[in-house]
Structures are given as C-alpha cells and as structure tokens.
Amino acid sequence: MGKLDGRVVIVTGAARGQGEQEARLFAAEGAKVVLADVLDDQGAAVAKELGAESAAYVHLDVSREDDWAAAVAFAKDAFGTVNGLVNNAGILRFNELISTPLEEYLAVVQVNQVGAFLGMRAVAPELAAAGGGTIVNTASYTALSGMALLTSYAATKAAIVGMTRVAAMELASKGIRVNAMCPGAVDTPMSNPARLDPAADTANTGEAAEASEAVDGLYRKLVPMGRIGRPEEIARLALFLTSDDSSYITGQPVVVDGGWLSGVSVF
Numbered sequence: 001m002g003k004l005d006g007r008v009v010i011v012t013g014a015a016r017g018q019g020e021q022e023a024r025l026f027a028a029e030g031a032k033v034v035l036a037d038v039l040d041d042q043g044a045a046v047a048k049e050l051g052a053e054s055a056a057y058v059h060l061d062v063s064r065e066d067d068w069a070a071a072v073a074f075a076k077d078a079f080g081t082v083n084g085l086v087n088n089a090g091i092l093r094f095n096e097l098i099s100t101p102l103e104e105y106l107a108v109v110q111v112n113q114v115g116a117f118l119g120m121r122a123v124a125p126e127l128a129a130a131g132g133g134t135i136v137n138t139a140s141y142t143a144l145s146g147m148a149l150l151t152s153y154a155a156t157k158a159a160i161v162g163m164t165r166v167a168a169m170e171l172a173s174k175g176i177r178v179n180a181m182c183p184g185a186v187d188t189p190m191s192n193p194a195r196l197d198p199a200a201d202t203a204n205t206g207e208a209a210e211a212s213e214a215v216d217g218l219y220r221k222l223v224p225m226g227r228i229g230r231p232e233e234i235a236r237l238a239l240f241l242t243s244d245d246s247s248y249i250t251g252q253p254v255v256v257d258g259g260w261l262s263g264v265s266v267f
C-alpha cells in the first residue's frame, strides 16, 4: 500500500529538480500526479516514463491565471478530482538590493509569490469539493534568515510562509491542510547550474565539474551536516506533508536544511 493511494496531486515545476523528484516519489506511493511546468519536453518525458495510469503532463505558467484554470480542468479530466497541490515552481535571481531593477524584482514576485497565490486559490475549491486535501508550498531558508544578494527571492519566500499561515487558518474547516517547506541548499539546476550540463556528473575536468566541486566545497563548510541536500530529500518532506502521516500539522514552515539554520558556526 502506498501513502498516497488514489490521491490526485498537482506538482508545479515538475520537469526537473525537486518537483521532478516529488512527482516520481508521489507516483511510487500510489498517487496520480499531474506534472505542470513551462519546460514542456522535459515535463512530458518524465510523465511518459511514469506511465499514463500514474501521471500526465500539462503546460502551466504558474504566473498566469488562465493557465491555472486550464490546469485544474485538465487534472479533473485526466483523473476525476484533485486532492493535493505542491506549489514547487520557482525562480532565483542574484542581485544587490541597490542594483536590482524593478522588472527583475517583479518577475521573481510574479512566479514565486503570485504563482503560489494563484495555485492555492485555483485548487482550494477543488480540494474542498473532494472533502479535503493538502497544499504544500515551497518557501526556503531565506524566508526565515537573510542572505545577501537575494532581496527579491527572500521577499517572495517570506510571503509564501505568510500566505501559508493565513490559508491554513481559512481552509482548516474545509479539511484542507496547508504547510510550507523551507529547504536549505539543494543540489538542483537552481543552486548548481552545472546540473544543466549533462557532462557535469561524469567529467573530472571542465567548467561544469569545477562548478560542481566549488558548490560541494562551499556547503561542506557552511552546513553542519557537511553537504548540500538532495532533491529526493525534499520530496520525502513533501510526501510527509501531503500524506496522512502529517494529519495534525497545518500552517507550518518546516525547515529541511542539514542544520544550516540551527546556529552560527565558529569553525
């Protein structure tokens, strides 16, 4: 028996990184997964690999209201209902506060913050109609702690934690639980662009391998557990918050960071 048997869950940003691992794990636990992304070829390929019984892909730009309506309709067409949502899609831009153009700030807000808002707003009525369900939002350690060069990103992730708390309070009576994950550094193309280069895993020379080594070295020093997180480890938290294992938890930001936020390192 899987932990999500018979549940229909929409995962945004599911073409790669954490979203892909969430989709794979949820399908393995018996869910019907609607993978949503703007990377259509990659997302469709993951859904195809999981099989039509367990997965379907839909194009969804999370910042677009009409795309959300279409994606929810697609999920109901494909699998009959919607029982869960993982708002995972996100983008990251590095810039100093005083150098951040308004367009860049707003672009990050539009995907990370507006995307999570539109997703909750579009899916919550379906969850209520299904008798209850779960929403897992993806915030970040930067929602709870500062990091230089991340004004726009940190602002959106703090907003996600704020919206999570409010949504949890408003939706509890409808049987809907809403929580947020706050990952530390996780080895995906977002934090380690070398991941986008297929040679990055195998090559011992070249820029991609050097970049990967630099990322490894950085997190060996910064993180008490001595390593960057794996997307599969975030997927397991998403599973916990989506399954009945977390049946009495709602409105919480849950940190998954190898101890990074636990204190100031003196070594």
Ligand SMILES: NC(=O)c1ccc[n+]([C@@H]2O[C@H](COP(=O)([O-])OP(=O)(O)OC[C@H]3O[C@@H](n4cnc5c(N)ncnc54)[C@H](O)[C@@H]3O)[C@@H](O)[C@H]2O)c1
Residues within 6 Å of the ligand: 012, 013, 014, 015, 016, 017, 018, 019, 036, 037, 038, 039, 060, 061, 062, 063, 088, 089, 090, 091, 111, 138, 139, 140, 141, 182, 183, 184, 185, 186, 187, 188, 189, 190, 191
């Ligand atoms: N990697 C990290 O270190 C880290 C740490 C904390 C939080 N996060 C958060 O985890 C989530 C997943 O990130 P990841 O590390 O897997 O990054 P990633 O870049 O590998 O994956 C992000 C996915 O979101 C999709 N996406 C981007 N804009 C979209 C849009 N407008 N509509 C739909 N899909 C869109 C991308 O195509 C991609 O598939 C993000 O919300 C990110 O902010 C990541």
